[in-house]
Amino acid sequence: MPTITYVLPDGTEQQMDVPCGQSVMDGSVRNNLPGIVAECGGSCSCATCHVFLEHAPEGAFDDAMTEETDLVEFLDDAAPNSRLSCQLIVSEACEGARVRVSTSNG
Amino acid sequence: MNPRKIVVVGAGHAGGTFVALLRREGYDGQIALVGAEEHAPYHRPPLSKSFGTSGTGRDEKVKWIYDPGYYQSQGIELHLRESVTAIDRDRRHVVLTGGGVLDYDLLVLATGAEPRRLNLPGEGLDGIHTLRDLADAERLEEAILSGAPLAIVGGGYIGLEVAAAARAQGVDVTVIEREDRLLARVASPALSGLLSEHHRASGTRILTGAQTVGYVCDSGRVGGVRLADDTVVPCGTVLVGAGAVPRQALAEQAGLECGNGITVDARCRTNDKSILAIGDVTNRPVDGLEIMDGRMRVESIPSAVDQARHAVDLILGRPAQDHEVPWFWSDQFDLKIKIAGIVHGDYETVQRGDPAGGGFALYHLRDGRLVAAETVNAPKDFMASKRMLSSRCPVEAAALRDPATDLKVLIAA
Ligand SMILES: Cc1cc2nc3c(=O)[nH]c(=O)nc-3n(C[C@H](O)[C@H](O)[C@H](O)COP(=O)(O)OP(=O)(O)OC[C@H]3O[C@@H](n4cnc5c(N)ncnc54)[C@H](O)[C@@H]3O)c2cc1C
Ligand code: FES
Numbered sequence: 096m097p098t099i100t101y102v103l104p105d106g107t108e109q110q111m112d113v114p115c116g117q118s119v120m121d122g123s124v125r126n127n128l129p130g131i132v133a134e135c136g137g138s139c140s141c142a143t144c145h146v147f148l149e150h151a152p153e154g155a156f157d158d159a160m161t162e163e164t165d166l167v168e169f170l171d172d173a174a175p176n177s178r179l180s181c182q183l184i185v186s187e188a189c190e191g192a193r194v195r196v197s198t199s200n201g
Numbered sequence: 202m203n204p205r206k207i208v209v210v211g212a213g214h215a216g217g218t219f220v221a222l223l224r225r226e227g228y229d230g231q232i233a234l235v236g237a238e239e240h241a242p243y244h245r246p247p248l249s250k251s252f253g254t255s256g257t258g259r260d261e262k263v264k265w266i267y268d269p270g271y272y273q274s275q276g277i278e279l280h281l282r283e284s285v286t287a288i289d290r291d292r293r294h295v296v297l298t299g300g301g302v303l304d305y306d307l308l309v310l311a312t313g314a315e316p317r318r319l320n321l322p323g324e325g326l327d328g329i330h331t332l333r334d335l336a337d338a339e340r341l342e343e344a345i346l347s348g349a350p351l352a353i354v355g356g357g358y359i360g361l362e363v364a365a366a367a368r369a370q371g372v373d374v375t376v377i378e379r380e381d382r383l384l385a386r387v388a389s390p391a392l393s394g395l396l397s398e399h400h401r402a403s404g405t406r407i408l409t410g411a412q413t414v415g416y417v418c419d420s421g422r423v424g425g426v427r428l429a430d431d432t433v434v435p436c437g438t439v440l441v442g443a444g445a446v447p448r449q450a451l452a453e454q455a456g457l458e459c460g461n462g463i464t465v466d467a468r469c470r471t472n473d474k475s476i477l478a479i480g481d482v483t484n485r486p487v488d489g490l491e492i493m494d495g496r497m498r499v500e501s502i503p504s505a506v507d508q509a510r511h512a513v514d515l516i517l518g519r520p521a522q523d524h525e526v527p528w529f530w531s532d533q534f535d536l537k538i539k540i541a542g543i544v545h546g547d548y549e550t551v552q553r554g555d556p557a558g559g560g561f562a563l564y565h566l567r568d569g570r571l572v573a574a575e576t577v578n579a580p581k582d583f584m585a586s587k588r589m590l591s592s593r594c595p596v597e598a599a600a601l602r603d604p605a606t607d608l609k610v611l612i613a614a
Contacts (some may be wrong), residue, residue: 107455125267125268126268126271127221127263127267127271135246138532166580168581168584169588169609
């Protein structure tokens with residue numbers, strides 16, 4: 096199971112083993128880490144699962160689709176490495192990925 | 202407020218979110234979560250949005266809010282398959298089905314809502330369904346996958362989602378709506394019209410102004426829906442989707458103030474200072490709502506999460522935060538519908554985008570401000586409208602109507 100590092104809103108770090116096929120959002124919410132709210136449960140609707148992808152191994156995650164970039168564009172703290180974590184699907188290639196969780200997911 | 206024993210009645214989206222958040226934010230007293238269903242809290246929205254698709258095992262199908270094992274790991278007592286049958290406000294305890302009691306310093310009611318019953322002749326026949334929980338969804342899925350013609354009584358969001366998902370399985374679908382348009386109570390006439398066209402184009406029959414008066418029996422099970430003009434819509438399965446009513450009997454019996462829902466203030470307080478209420482069961486104040494004395498039941502996940510958050514802040518002695526703009530989503534066919542704000546009162550509608558291709562949004566304005574926006578496959582408009590609603594900024598219809606106007610400029614105004 097790949098290990099993903101979450102930098103939480105208070106600056107602390109948590110490492111989680113996230114099963115392949117689940118999303119980075121799942122790995123946070125299922126373990127009740129703070130910061131990712133995920134109201135829509137991962138259907139790319141709510142934009143309350145915003146993270147900054149600080150490190151991703153080559154080819155770890157698919158590029159964002161338009162729906163995701165459209166949502167992200169209107170977030171206050173959007174940055175070039177912004178992603179919605181429910182769209183980051185974990186595979187073996189994700190070992191060592193690191194995301195910083197936005198402080199304004201609500 | 203410094204409770205050491207918190208009991209939550211109802212292990213749904215509101216109750217589950219509340220207990221997790223409370224623990225995470227540092228509350229270290231006792232928490233008990235009591236739920237009548239056999240499951241830990243799960244996401245209800247997927248229940249109406251697709252049938253016969255994802256995996257076979259239950260674990261693959263159910264979208265848990267938190268892993269079922271999570272509660273125990275956090276020292277949260279989970280009482281599943283147990284109902285609270287009474288609240289004793291003087292002794293400050295709740296009574297469980299088996300007669301056991303749980304003491305509380307603070308009680309949180311999160312009992313949700315249940316499908317409205319129409320009490321029509323034949324309602325008990327086999328083949329007639331309602332949809333609220335996983336068990337309902339499993340039965341309905343089996344019926345839909347059997348391929349029998351489906352009649353849906355009530356053209357609300359859940360009914361229309363099921364209609365779309367059933368059509369995707371090739372099932373013959375008729376939607377029967379009493380009002381003269383679909384989504385009459387919740388959507389603008391413009392959105393109703395566009396969605397009706399879409400459903401009709403997919404092959405769904407839509408009957409409006411059609412009052413259901415009963416069900417026809419065929420070989421011991423439902424064979425049709427009888428309408429007021431005495432015509433019969435033949436079918437093998439019926440879904441009654443006639444809205445939901447708050448599960449407030451417990452609160453009423455305990456003498457808590459209730460209307461359409463348990464009456465709560467902006468911080469989820471009832472008229473008993475030891476009892477809060479959150480989620481679909483509540484009648485809550487809504488910022489910007491200019492009818493019904495500014496309060497209503499908001500049946501949506503974002504509202505349940507917003508209230509859970511406010512209840513936690515109250516308990517931990519923190520100041521109240523702003524409320525999240527009410528919003529809701531619905532998925533029908535390839536349409537992702539998202540509504541920000543509550544569509545109500547009089548308004549002028551400005552359309553952006555083109556319903557015939559790509560996404561579009563209906564912005565509803567009153568007195569130069571946004572009341573609500575209905576967006577379809579238009580995530581930018583959805584995000585922008587949420588921002589306009591939370592800032593209550595002035596919005597000019599002409600600027601909004603002009604496709605050249607950058608939404609970002611409008612929200613910065
Ligand atoms: C099919 C369907 C689709 C939906 N789709 C969407 C959507 O797309 N977007 C959206 O925002 N919202 C949607 N909703 C609404 C959303 O699911 C609700 O707003 C949300 O579940 C409300 O949470 P709640 O905890 O208040 O109530 P619920 O989730 O209904 O939970 C209440 C729980 O309390 C339990 N309970 C009740 N009384 C007792 C008692 N006396 N003792 C013990 N337990 C008790 C019930 O068994 C239930 O499990 C949908 C709802 C349904 C049914
Ligand atoms: S969980 Fe809602 S968009 Fe990611």
